[in-house]
Amino acid sequence: MGNVWEAMKKHQAEKAEKAVAAGDNRDGKPAAPPAPTQSDSVAPTDAASPVVLAGVAATVPKGDPRSPRPRGADGYSPLLAAHHDRGGALAEEYRGLRTSLLAQCQDQRFCFMVTSSEAGEGKTLTCANLAVIMAERQDRKTIVLDFDLRKCMIAGLFNGRQGPGVAEVIRGTARLDDVMQPTVYPTLFFVSAGEVTGKEVGELVTRPEMDEMVAELRRRFDYVMLDTPPINIVAETGMIGRAVGEALLVVQMNKTRRESVDKAIRLLHAANIKLAGLVLTHRTYHIPGYLYKYS
Secondary structure, rough: HHHHHHHHHHHHHHHHHHHHHHHHHOOEEEEEOOOOOOOOOOOOOOOOOEEEEEEEEEEOOOOOOOOOOOOOOOOOOOOOOHHHOOOOOOHHHHHHHHHHHHOOOOOOOEEEEEOOOOOOHHHHHHHHHHHHHHOOOOOOOOEEEEEOOOOOOOOHOOOOOOOOOOHHHHOOOOOOHHOOOEEOOEOOOOOOOOOOHHHHHHHOOOOOHHHHHHHHOOOOOEEEEEEEOOOOOOHHHHHHHHHEEEEEEEEOOOOHHHHHHHHHHHHHHOOOOOOEEEEEEEEEEOHHHHHHHOO
8 A cells, every 4th residue: 555655645746846846926935835744644635636535355256257156146246246245344345435436526426437557456346346336326327338348347247248338339330228238226237348359449449439428428327437448558548538537546455566556647647537536456454343233
């Protein structure tokens, strides 16, 4: 976790230096820099700095949701802990993330892309489990879309079909209503990646149809989440983010390197994508069991 805070503090310090260099007060004297933070475990107070929204414990089994695993009667992957153990500690942590997100949204609506700096940090599971928790709001509609067109993992989590999906809508061979798949939750829907080749991915996300698709999703749904590739690895993630406007950055505690987090933040800023906050996965500190044993 220290590595994450170091990257965040570095960006805050750089912004403070730029403000001091560029800004003068009325007396013609350089503006005073903000007071330094007293602890690495306190999030930066600058509204433009990344804020840790939640930490998610590493109690979900790792693995590829497309691989055979024991599933429930609905066929949903056991990796959807927020679905299979709705009263458990992990579901409560996702509810805490929901509270943090909604606190930032004045109209109680949002559209985020969920990304990471590196592969294997838990962004897809974070996106899918958060969608399940958002569906608890019966008066709001939620949709999650698989824009990680190379991995295509969302359909496997929700026991859905792989196509048609996002790729077909962007190509113009299918409408959004044709590709939306229902879930066991009346207010939650998902769209799979669809059928696409690796060579085609870069070209698809640059089409104007992608922006039109995101605009339609904003009109029809209250909560829109796009699972996207790691921004440090796949170039088109920035193109997707420009259409969405805001991002959640998933970071694995005690694994993700400071340099990777630093680079991801820079790439988001360079693409003019607002960083709504960080989500720490594989948190290891202990939560007392009695907190989740209410009768």
